[in-house]
Amino acid sequence: MVREAGPRAPTPARSRPRGRHPSEMGAPEITRFLSSLAVEGNVAASTQNQALSAVLFLYRDVLEVDLPWLDGIVRAKRPQRLPVVLTVDEVRAVLRRLEGTPRLMAYLLYGAGLRLLECCRLRVQDVDLASNQIVVRGGKGDKDRVTMLPAAVKPDLARHLEVMRNQHRRDVE
Structure with missing residues (x-):
């Protein structure tokens, strides 16, 4: 063709x-x-x-x-694009319509400032509920960083982690 x-x-x-x-x-x-x-x-x-x-x-x-x-001679510069930012009310409206794992991920993306791929790559050992911290491994620039765990998501995340631990135990048996 x-x-x-x-x-x-x-x-x-x-x-x-x-x-x-x-x-x-x-x-x-x-x-x-x-x-x-x-x-x-x-x-x-x-x-x-x-x-x-x-x-x-x-x-x-x-x-x-x-x-x-x-x-x-000055090299041409790419135009700088500003990100589209939702208002607090718009974020609340979106989060209210989600449930289950997508809701948990959205709360982590928004509340902990995670990028989508960082959220998808989270492992159980990366979440420290006791100190309210999340370790992000291999983020932008292949750098590790620590971010805070939002209090609003902590109970849901604790339940999700327990479900994942139980599933892992069953898979290993």
């Missing part, structure tokens, strides 16, 4: 004047090319940065031409 691609972003080969070798081009042509990506090409920041890296590689490593003025 052949997929039709949209309009391609300009590349140095397509955007350079015919018959001119890159070694004959200087700051104005290279700057114009990189600017055309952002303005006319409407490409993502990562594509702009990749093009800049390609130009740097071409001139420094292939043509062995040093372009000190190119070091001053």
Whole structure:
């Protein structure tokens, strides 16, 4: 199956004047090319940065031409996205509609500040009911951390852990 691609972003080969070798081009042509990506090409920041890296590689490593003025070019930044945060009332409404294990997980996600994968990877030995702590192993950046166990979830979690311990005993027998 052949997929039709949209309009391609300009590349140095397509955007350079015919018959001119890159070694004959200087700051104005290279700057114009990189600017055309952002303005006319409407490409993502990562594509702009990749093009800049390609130009740097071409001139420094292939043509062995040093372009000190190119070091001053600022790399494109990805737009910063703000997270969507629910209000306290919205969180309560969501939590009220859940039951069982999904409810327990949602309380841990919200109350202990766990990420979804961290919650899914929790083990019995990671929960310390006596000191109201949860050990999160291999979290973001593969780092371990300790977080608090919310008082609101403690009774439900204690019951759940007891059910899991009993199931484990039966499985081992």
